[in-house]
Amino acid sequence: MIGIEWYLGVSAVLFIIGVIGVLTRGNAIIIFMCVELMLSAVNITLVAFSSFMGDVHGMILVFFVLCVAAAEACVGLAIIIAIFRNNITADINKINLLRW
Amino acid sequence: MFEEFFPIFVLIGISVFLAFVLMLISWLLGPSRPNAPKLRPYESGMDPIGDAKERYSISFYMVAMEFIVFDLEIVFIYPWAVRYQELGFGTFWAVMVFLTILTLGLFYTLKKESKNFSISKAKQV
Amino acid sequence: MEILNDLLNYLPAAIVAVGGLVVMMMDGYKAKSRLIYQTTMFFLAGALVIATYDLLYQEVGTLFSDMAASGSTAAFGTFIVVFGTFFTVILTHDYLIGVKHNYPQVYPLLMFCTVGMIVLATANDLVTVFIGLETMSISLYALAGIIRDKQLGVESALKYFILGAFSTGFFLYGIALLYGATGSTNLSEIGAYTDGSMIYWGGVSMLLVAFFFKISAVPFHMWTPDVYTGSPTTITAYMSTASKTAAIVALVLILERALPYAADQITSTMAIIAIMTMVLGNTVAMVQDNVKRMLAYSSIAHVGYLLVGLAAGTDLGFTAVLYYLLAYSLMNIGAFGVVAYYEKNHDVHFNNIESYAGLGYKQPLMGILLSVFLLSLAGIPPLAGFIGKYLVFAAAVEAGLINLVIIGVLASAASAYFYLRVMVYLYFKESKEPVKLMKPLRVYSFSLVVLAVLTLYFGILPAGITELIASYFSGNGLAIVP
Numbered sequence: 111m112i113g114i115e116w117y118l119g120v121s122a123v124l125f126i127i128g129v130i131g132v133l134t135r136g137n138a139i140i141i142f143m144c145v146e147l148m149l150s151a152v153n154i155t156l157v158a159f160s161s162f163m164g165d166v167h168g169m170i171l172v173f174f175v176l177c178v179a180a181a182e183a184c185v186g187l188a189i190i191i192a193i194f195r196n197n198i199t200a201d202i203n204k205i206n207l208l209r210w
Numbered sequence: 211m212f213e214e215f216f217p218i219f220v221l222i223g224i225s226v227f228l229a230f231v232l233m234l235i236s237w238l239l240g241p242s243r244p245n246a247p248k249l250r251p252y253e254s255g256m257d258p259i260g261d262a263k264e265r266y267s268i269s270f271y272m273v274a275m276e277f278i279v280f281d282l283e284i285v286f287i288y289p290w291a292v293r294y295q296e297l298g299f300g301t302f303w304a305v306m307v308f309l310t311i312l313t314l315g316l317f318y319t320l321k322k323e324s325k326n327f328s329i330s331k332a333k334q335v
Numbered sequence: 336m337e338i339l340n341d342l343l344n345y346l347p348a349a350i351v352a353v354g355g356l357v358v359m360m361m362d363g364y365k366a367k368s369r370l371i372y373q374t375t376m377f378f379l380a381g382a383l384v385i386a387t388y389d390l391l392y393q394e395v396g397t398l399f400s401d402m403a404a405s406g407s408t409a410a411f412g413t414f415i416v417v418f419g420t421f422f423t424v425i426l427t428h429d430y431l432i433g434v435k436h437n438y439p440q441v442y443p444l445l446m447f448c449t450v451g452m453i454v455l456a457t458a459n460d461l462v463t464v465f466i467g468l469e470t471m472s473i474s475l476y477a478l479a480g481i482i483r484d485k486q487l488g489v490e491s492a493l494k495y496f497i498l499g500a501f502s503t504g505f506f507l508y509g510i511a512l513l514y515g516a517t518g519s520t521n522l523s524e525i526g527a528y529t530d531g532s533m534i535y536w537g538g539v540s541m542l543l544v545a546f547f548f549k550i551s552a553v554p555f556h557m558w559t560p561d562v563y564t565g566s567p568t569t570i571t572a573y574m575s576t577a578s579k580t581a582a583i584v585a586l587v588l589i590l591e592r593a594l595p596y597a598a599d600q601i602t603s604t605m606a607i608i609a610i611m612t613m614v615l616g617n618t619v620a621m622v623q624d625n626v627k628r629m630l631a632y633s634s635i636a637h638v639g640y641l642l643v644g645l646a647a648g649t650d651l652g653f654t655a656v657l658y659y660l661l662a663y664s665l666m667n668i669g670a671f672g673v674v675a676y677y678e679k680n681h682d683v684h685f686n687n688i689e690s691y692a693g694l695g696y697k698q699p700l701m702g703i704l705l706s707v708f709l710l711s712l713a714g715i716p717p718l719a720g721f722i723g724k725y726l727v728f729a730a731a732v733e734a735g736l737i738n739l740v741i742i743g744v745l746a747s748a749a750s751a752y753f754y755l756r757v758m759v760y761l762y763f764k765e766s767k768e769p770v771k772l773m774k775p776l777r778v779y780s781f782s783l784v785v786l787a788v789l790t791l792y793f794g795i796l797p798a799g800i801t802e803l804i805a806s807y808f809s810g811n812g813l814a815i816v817p
Binding site: 125129141149165171182186 | 462465466469473476477480483484486489490492493496497500501503504507508510511512514515518519520
């Protein structure tokens with residue numbers, strides 16, 4: 111039997127990789143993939159807790175997270191396509207009309 | 211904890227070792243006489259045309275997005291179908307409402323899609 | 336049947352959802368834009384009537400096996416959200432025609448967004464909070480970029496999307512950790528937990544960070560000015576009022592029901608965040624020349640005042656916050672509505688404060704309306720904004736947060752500068768080039784007048800509404816009402 115801390119550790123590491131990816135990468139698509147990685151990392155945590163507590167609520171939440179991630183993926187890709195049609199770039203460092 | 215998984219680590223080690231050994235053997239023993247036709251990318255015997263990284267029409271991405279959404283909805287229907295006997299008839303209507311919304315969404319995208327395909331052909335990025 | 340009873344109590348959301356689907360199909364089958372708009376208004380009017388009824392008569396309870404709450408704060412949040420959407424749709428219809436980008440997709444998106452907000456404001460379980468928040472945010476990403484061939488709008492949508500999705504990750508991690516620590520996602524069951532472990536505190540802080548992101552409190556506010564400037568103006572009004580209302584009502588519910596154990600730590604965090612938000616929002620707003628951007632920073636500052644009420648954490652504080660949300664929604668939708676009116680007479684970039692010179696005399700009604708809304712935002716009596724600020728600060732004094740209140744009052748006094756500056760341009764500057772303003776549509780000016788009258792009404796006679804809100808919380812909130 112593997113202890114729950116291992117699952118939580120993996121999930122935390124994946125989450126942090128996702129966060130660092132969002133903060134450092136320049137390509138909108140890669141940023142987007144990192145966000146998805148963050149959501150998946152959370153799913154691991156949820157499933158681990160759920161299975162160790164013998165409580166099914168966490169797993170149901172995972173279903174919702176999956177669906178929301180899919181919907182987010184659609185809208186996100188649509189926005190990136192719209193950006194690309196306007197600017198012909200997916201590099202967020204070149205998308206800089208709005209600044210204070 | 212590590213004792214339990216020891217056989218798996220052994221297996222991983224052996225397979226990695228074997229892969230490298232086989233590559234090394236074929237590199238050492240196999241004859242290597244390259245010439246121009248051999249090094250060319252293979253395209254059914256024809257001369258290769260254009261770049262390998264061709265751009266797809268944006269419409270394919272639209273279809274892919276729809277696929278993601280409609281694909282994932284099954285996640286809700288499966289558990290319901292498996293436990294239908296215990297859940298009772300009330301949940302049947304709940305799922306019907308869910309499916310109705312999905313169907314409406316499908317019709318909407320079909321309507322929009324038929325237009326989208328023609329437009330994106332006309333002015334591709 | 337129990338489920339029918341639950342649905343009956345959840346009718347505003349159900350009506351808006353069905354309306355959204357109907358409008359969406361109408362758009363799919365290419366109905367006339369005007370017909371789609373009218374159908375939207377029909378459904379929203381129905382939802383508004385029922386939300387008003389619920390506000391006054393709905394019983395407090397939980398629906399759908401403890402997933403959603405009814406009555407009290409839930410009904411109040413639903414009412415503000417539906418009310419705000421109703422006016423947003425009126426303004427948006429005219430605005431989009433004015434800037435010649437009349438996409439009918441905006442109506443179903445607004446409707447779905449509203450459903451998400453209602454679900455969020457009535458949530459009684461972290462799962463429902465998550466679903467509501469995401470339904471709302473995803474629709475808002477699309478709404479921000481609805482004018483899809485304008486670079487500015489799409490760029491703001493991308494920024495909003497990336498940062499919003501980022502904060503969603505934190506929100507979910509917070510839920511997961513809280514679930515792990517307490518073994519439940521139900522708000523009351525989480526509230527019963529009294530054993531602070533590392534996991535619990537990690538969950539609480541992640542949850543708060545995500546909420547600060549969504550309501551744009553200061554260290555997490557960077558997206559706000561850009562998104563608010565780039566989005567279509569009436570959509571900005573919607574984002575800054577309805578979505579913030581829904582998120583803050585949910586936050587009030589979470590703080591009150593789920594996290595009483597962490598109240599002390601949350602108070603000190605909220606106080607620090609509130610100070611930063613008020614100071615930065617107000618100071619940066621002073622140097623803005625773009626009116627829309629100025630209003631964006633001002634909306635950050637207003638979140639600061641709301642956080643003062645949350646920091647107090649008492650029943651008085653929550654009462655003040657709910658009242659403030661109502662007042663803020665009224666005046667902010669109004670202010671953005673007038674800005675949208677000025678903007679649609681020109682191109683989309685007509686927002687510079689210089690170009691407002693002398694506009695107050697061109698269309699006197701619009702000038703007066705903008706002045707009323709700006710004065711209310713500045714917190715000048717006898718308008719609703721003043722009472723809101725008064726209640727919030729009074730609650731904080733009651734809770735012993737004197738330093739916070741002093742900073743808040745100073746920041747609020749400084750804010751008068753940039754609101755009055757717009758009015759100075761409206762009335763006391765000569766316009767350099769001749770500007771021609773079209774007469775606003777009757778329904779447009781009428782809805783703005785309604786908002787202004789309500790702002791005035793709730794400023795002069797706040798007692799009715801504050802009594803109603805105070806009755807939601809167990810404590811006696813009437814003591815400080817003037």
